[in-house]
Amino acid sequence: MYLRFLALYLVVLTSSVHAAPYEFGHGFNLHDSLTAGGYISTEFASDQQVDTVTIDDVAVMAYGNIGSNFSYLAELEAIGFYHKNITDGDEGGSQKFHIERLYGDIWLSDTFNFRLGKQIAPIGYWNLEPINVLRDTTSNPLYSTILFPKFLTGIDMNGYLPQSGTTRYHLFGQATHDMDEEYINIPNTHFYGLSLEHELSMETSFGGSIGEFIALKSDEKTQFLQGNAKYDNGSLLLSAEAIAAKTNYQNSKSDVTLSGYLQSVYHFSNEHAIVGRYEYYDDQHRDYRDHIGIFGYSYRPIYPISIKGEYQWHSQENENRTLLSFSVLF
Numbered sequence: 274m275y276l277r278f279l280a281l282y283l284v285v286l287t288s289s290v291h292a293a294p295y296e297f298g299h300g301f302n303l304h305d306s307l308t309a310g311g312y313i314s315t316e317f318a319s320d321q322q323v324d325t326v327t328i329d330d331v332a333v334m335a336y337g338n339i340g341s342n343f344s345y346l347a348e349l350e351a352i353g354f355y356h357k358n359i360t361d362g363d364e365g366g367s368q369k370f371h372i373e374r375l376y377g378d379i380w381l382s383d384t385f386n387f388r389l390g391k392q393i394a395p396i397g398y399w400n401l402e403p404i405n406v407l408r409d410t411t412s413n414p415l416y417s418t419i420l421f422p423k424f425l426t427g428i429d430m431n432g433y434l435p436q437s438g439t440t441r442y443h444l445f446g447q448a449t450h451d452m453d454e455e456y457i458n459i460p461n462t463h464f465y466g467l468s469l470e471h472e473l474s475m476e477t478s479f480g481g482s483i484g485e486f487i488a489l490k491s492d493e494k495t496q497f498l499q500g501n502a503k504y505d506n507g508s509l510l511l512s513a514e515a516i517a518a519k520t521n522y523q524n525s526k527s528d529v530t531l532s533g534y535l536q537s538v539y540h541f542s543n544e545h546a547i548v549g550r551y552e553y554y555d556d557q558h559r560d561y562r563d564h565i566g567i568f569g570y571s572y573r574p575i576y577p578i579s580i581k582g583e584y585q586w587h588s589q590e591n592e593n594r595t596l597l598s599f600s601v602l603f
Contacts, residue, residue: 298577298602306337314405314600321591324359328366329598330405332373342381348374352456371456373403374424383438388429391452394422395429395443395468396482397501397514406579406600409510409538409546410569415554416532420518421497422459422486426451443468454489463487463494476506495520510538520558528558538571546571548583564588577602 295301300310311333318325332350339345350373355366376390393401399417402408417423427447434440447464454460466484473479479502487494497518504511515533522528536550552565569583582597 297575300334300603304337306339307335308337309333309335310603312404312406312600312602314598316411317597318594320594322360325356326359327356328354330354330600332404333370343377343379345377346374348372350456372453373456375452382432384432384435386430386432388431389427391424391426392429394425394464394466395431395445396421396466396484396499397480398503398512399514404600404602405598406577406602408579409536409548409571409581410550410567410583411581411596411598412567412583412585414514414532414534414536414550414552415563415565416514416516416534416552418458420516420530420532421484421495421499422447422457422461422464424451424457425464427464439472441470450489459486460489461486462489470501477504478502491523493520493522508540510536510540512536522558528556530557531555544573546573562588563592 298310300308302308312330313328313332314330316327316329318327330350330352331354332348334346334348336346337344349370351368351370353367355364355368357364372391374391374393376388376392379387379389381387393403395401397417399408399414400423403423405411425445425447426449427445429443429445431441431443434442444467445465448462450462451457451460464484464486466482468480468482470478470480479500481498481500483496483498485494485496495518497516499514499516501514502512513533513535516531518530518532519527520530532552532554534550534552536548538546538548540546548567548569548571550565550567550569552563552567554565555562564587566586567583569581572580574580579600580598581600582595584595585593587593
């Protein structure tokens with residue numbers, strides 16, 4: 274239903290298309306209220322067992338403003354579009370497009386706004402950058418992928434706290450099924466939280482989140498407390514995020530998972546940067562612990578194109594691997 278609605282809406286808007294210059298990386302301006310674009314990313318991964326090549330993400334996007342108080346964004350993505358195991362020749366993939374984001378923003382004031390629909394959960398820094406080409410490494414920290422739902426289908430009330438101007442809040446919640454439960458890391462019908470971010474200066478900010486969710490398949494409730502801090506002076510970017518998540522399992526036992534990362538990115542020119550990251554992950558329920566060190570290089574010849582490489586060292590030695598990626602924003 275959502276896909277049919279989106280397709281019909283795009284047809285209506287483009288019925289009065291006007292010609293406009295195409296700006297690489299910023300999409301096609303098809304109408305006063307419609308810009309369309311997309312992105313694609315590819316990846317090569319090599320570990321001790323296997324080498325694989327993947328067309329990882331293929332996505333199309335549409336966004337725009339309707340009047341002065343409403344904007345929208347729609348994003349459809351096929352993940353794992355094509356992959357080939359170089360070691361044994363096996364290949365496959367899925368060309369099915371899923372709803373990654375589909376929401377509308379109602380802008381009322383600096384202190385009070387609404388976002389309705391499927392959207393990124395407003396937690397920390399990393400989760401807010403889902404597009405590979407915009408990130409500094411190919412891989413995602415474990416912190417950001419398995420400890421809280423990456424998306425929510427619901428409402429986010431957001432803005433700056435009254436009389437502050439430097440502290441932004443997000444009060445968000447979901448009490449229904451996801452728009453596309455095949456495309457969310459933790460399907461749920463219960464996800465609520467509060468997120469705050471305070472700007473100390475133009476270069477420094479810190480914040481945190483609290484929340485809880487109930488996984489749909491296991492009916493296990495998880496409560497989490499998260500914190501983040503960032504320093505960015507244009508050439509050096511330091512960022513850190515950490516989370517403690519307590520899960521109540523069906524056998525009435527509860528366990529805690531701790532995870533976090535510290536990352537440094539140094540831009541020695543507009544095109545070139547080196548990246549270092551340390552990650553920690555401790556799942557007490559599974560008795561699994563890992564320390565991960567990453568060293569990487571990022572080359573961005575122009576803004577919409579990113580070429581990255583990294584090597585990962587794991588305390589679980591059989592998980593060491595090399596990653597290379599090429600991604601483009603259209």
